[in-house]
Amino acid sequence: MKKASFLTVAVFGSLLLGGVALAQEKKTIAVSIPAADHGWTAGVVYHATAAAKEINAAFPNVNVVVKTSPSASAQVSAIEDLSANKQMDALVILPHSSEELTSPVKAIKDNGSFVTVVDRGLTDPTIQDLYVAGDNIAVGATTGKFLVDKLGGKGNLVVLRGIPTVIDDERIKGFQDAIKDSGLKVLDIQYANWNSDEAFKLMQDYLAKYPHIDAVWANDDDMLLGVLEAINQSGRKEIKFALGGNGMKEIIEKVMANDPVTPIETPYPPSMIKTAIYMTAAQFVGQAPVRGTVKLDAPLITADNAKEYYFPESPF
Numbered sequence: 001m002k003k004a005s006f007l008t009v010a011v012f013g014s015l016l017l018g019g020v021a022l023a024q025e026k027k028t029i030a031v032s033i034p035a036a037d038h039g040w041t042a043g044v045v046y047h048a049t050a051a052a053k054e055i056n057a058a059f060p061n062v063n064v065v066v067k068t069s070p071s072a073s074a075q076v077s078a079i080e081d082l083s084a085n086k087q088m089d090a091l092v093i094l095p096h097s098s099e100e101l102t103s104p105v106k107a108i109k110d111n112g113s114f115v116t117v118v119d120r121g122l123t124d125p126t127i128q129d130l131y132v133a134g135d136n137i138a139v140g141a142t143t144g145k146f147l148v149d150k151l152g153g154k155g156n157l158v159v160l161r162g163i164p165t166v167i168d169d170e171r172i173k174g175f176q177d178a179i180k181d182s183g184l185k186v187l188d189i190q191y192a193n194w195n196s197d198e199a200f201k202l203m204q205d206y207l208a209k210y211p212h213i214d215a216v217w218a219n220d221d222d223m224l225l226g227v228l229e230a231i232n233q234s235g236r237k238e239i240k241f242a243l244g245g246n247g248m249k250e251i252i253e254k255v256m257a258n259d260p261v262t263p264i265e266t267p268y269p270p271s272m273i274k275t276a277i278y279m280t281a282a283q284f285v286g287q288a289p290v291r292g293t294v295k296l297d298a299p300l301i302t303a304d305n306a307k308e309y310y311f312p313e314s315p316f
Contacts, residue, residue: 025061029091029277030090031067032075035068039222076101092280098122101122106127116131118132120167130280132273133296134297137171138297139266141175142300143178146243146300147241148184151215153182155214157186158217160223162192162194162223196226199226200229203227215239220245221251245266247309255302256307264300270316276294
């Protein structure tokens with residue numbers, strides 16, 4: 001998260017320095033993101049709105065428009081409307097789902113727009129000019145390695161998936177690769193759609209179905225909140241670890257307090273959307289084209305370094 005903040009400052013600084021080179025023709029950057037349906041996306045909306053306000057104020061010839069959508073189909077309609085109603089020089093998109101948004105975004109790319117994809121990648125990565133995301137394989141691998149070590153390579157696990165996206169696939173792959181040569185056994189793995197309520201119900205099902213569970217990987221902190229509530233209500237005592245991911249401040253607080261069940265975390269900051277918008281603006285304002293992939297690290301957060309990742313004023 002510190003790296004993301006530094007990168008954002010560096011990019012914005014380059015924009016200010018490059019402002020003299022700004023073309024006189026007004027450029028429109030459309031930002032399409034999911035609505036705030038859980039904590040992480042609330043953070044995305046917060047940071048996207050802040051970036052639009054800052055860039056619009058600093059550069060009168062750049063217009064950043066932010067649109068939120070409650071579903072994949074609504075997001076498809078939103079970007080089609082944006083494309084039809086005005087010239088879209090660039091699209092910054094965090095897709096609701098990878099598969100449904102790939103073709104609509106390709107159509108916008110084929111019309112000549114610069115495309116920046118954030119977090120949930122498209123099924124065809126050749127469409128994007130710029131990709132900004134966390135290291136989802138590392139999020140899964142870091143957690144998996146921790147469990148192998150702390151459980152002595154033996155035990156029964158249950159896993160919760162997010163929604164069908166590239167990043168969820170990557171997290172699961174990282175986790176499975178990290179535990180594959182150990183004696184850890186995944187009893188069950190199902191989708192809970194990065195939703196606390198759905199995770200609560202799924203964890204209740206797991207608890208009813210499996211008499212002994214050593215650890216739970218919830219994949220995401222919103223889902224972890226539901227998992228922890230289900231465990232607490234059940235009274236089950238054998239579960240040694242319940243872990244998530246993304247760096248939610250409530251979970252960082254548990255790590256800082258040396259919580260025995262949730263002693264570690266991995267970061268995945270929603271502020272990456274702000275970095276992506278700044279870098280897309282630099283495509284028009286700066287001195288050189290912006291292309292490629294920016295991938296943020298996912299180091300292990302423990303009680304020793306948790307304060308570095310704790311932002312109490314953040315919405316996430």
